[in-house]
Amino acid sequence: MRKLKNSELERLDVEAFKKTAKIPLIVVLDNIRSLNNIGSVFRTSDAFLIEKIYLCGITAKPPHKDIHKTALGATESVEWEYVEDTLELIERLKDSKIKILAIEQAENSTMLQDFNIEPKQKYAVIFGNEVKGVQQKAVSASDYCIEIPQFGTKHSLNISVSVGVVLWDLFKKLRF
Numbered sequence: 001m002r003k004l005k006n007s008e009l010e011r012l013d014v015e016a017f018k019k020t021a022k023i024p025l026i027v028v029l030d031n032i033r034s035l036n037n038i039g040s041v042f043r044t045s046d047a048f049l050i051e052k053i054y055l056c057g058i059t060a061k062p063p064h065k066d067i068h069k070t071a072l073g074a075t076e077s078v079e080w081e082y083v084e085d086t087l088e089l090i091e092r093l094k095d096s097k098i099k100i101l102a103i104e105q106a107e108n109s110t111m112l113q114d115f116n117i118e119p120k121q122k123y124a125v126i127f128g129n130e131v132k133g134v135q136q137k138a139v140s141a142s143d144y145c146i147e148i149p150q151f152g153t154k155h156s157l158n159i160s161v162s163v164g165v166v167l168w169d170l171f172k173k174l175r176f
Contacts, residue, residue: 014073014076014077017046017077018077018079020049021049022049022050022051023048023049023050023051023170023171023174023175024051024120024121024122024123024174025048025050025051025122025123025124025125025167025170025171025174026050026051026052026053026054026093026098026122026123026124026125027041027045027050027052027053027054027124027125027127027163027167028053028054028056028086028089028090028124028125028126028127029041029053029054029055029056029059029127030056030057030059030086030126030127030128030129030134030135030138031056031057031058031059031086031128031129031132031135032055032058032059032060032127032128032129032130032159033058033129033130033131034130034159035060035064035066035067035070036066036067036069036070036160037070037130037158037159037160038055038059038060038067038070038071039066039067039068039069039070039071039072039074039075040070040071040160040163041053041127041159041160041163042062042067042070042071042074042075042078042080043070043071043072043074044160044163044164044167045074045078045163045167046074046077046078047167048167048168048171049171049175050078050167051079051122052078052079052080052081053078053079053080053081054080054081054082054083054089054124055080055081055082055083056082056083056084056085056086056089057084057085057086059082061080061082062075062080063075086126086135086137086138087137087138087141090124090126090138090141090142091141093124094141094143096122097122098122098123098124099118099121099122099123099124099143099144100123100124100126100141100142100143100144101115101123101124101125101126101142101143101144101145101146102125102126102128102134102138102139102142102144102145102146103125103126103127103128103134103146103147103148103162103166104128104133104134104139104145104146104147105133105147105155105156106139106145106147108145109145109146109147110144110145110146110147111146111147111148111149112146112147112148112149112165112166112169113149113169115144115146115173116173117170117173117174123170123174125146125166125167125170126138126142127159127162127163127166128159130158130159133156146166148162148165148166
């Protein structure tokens with residue numbers, strides 16, 4: 001077995017990425033503090049052909065050196081937009097017939113592995129603040145609350161890890 005060189009990976013360039021069909025999935029970052037987490041979300045969103053990222057509340061916007069450090073150029077490939085009020089964005093997305101999924105631990109949440117997608121449906125997934133999670137008003141306005149199962153002693157995962165787990169699971173369900 002031999003590791004592949006970057007030149008052997010046949011990755012898209014930015015222009016080809018922008019023209020490539022995306023999966024019907026939008027990421028919403030609700031008041032994310034860490035610039036490194038924001039950059040990681042961009043990079044993961046690029047990997048899984050996410051349609052768009054919305055940055056809300058205190059979530060920082062590119063260009064910023066600490067976002068770029070972890071995004072590695074994905075701020076140029078993945079479409080993004082800043083919207084100050086997360087709840088206003090949720091209502092706008094719902095008006096466009098997009099189903100809203102809050103990624104949070106909550107009463108009557110659906111475990112990620114048990115969530116079934118609807119054919120031809122577009123989704124937006126909301127990831128919340130590193131300490132407080134997705135704000136309650138956003139959870140209340142969501143169509144579903146999706147929980148990542150955890151079996152250890154800790155109560156949560158880092159947002160960049162949560163984004164990777166959720167986007168991979170939804171990518172598989174939407175793409176295959």
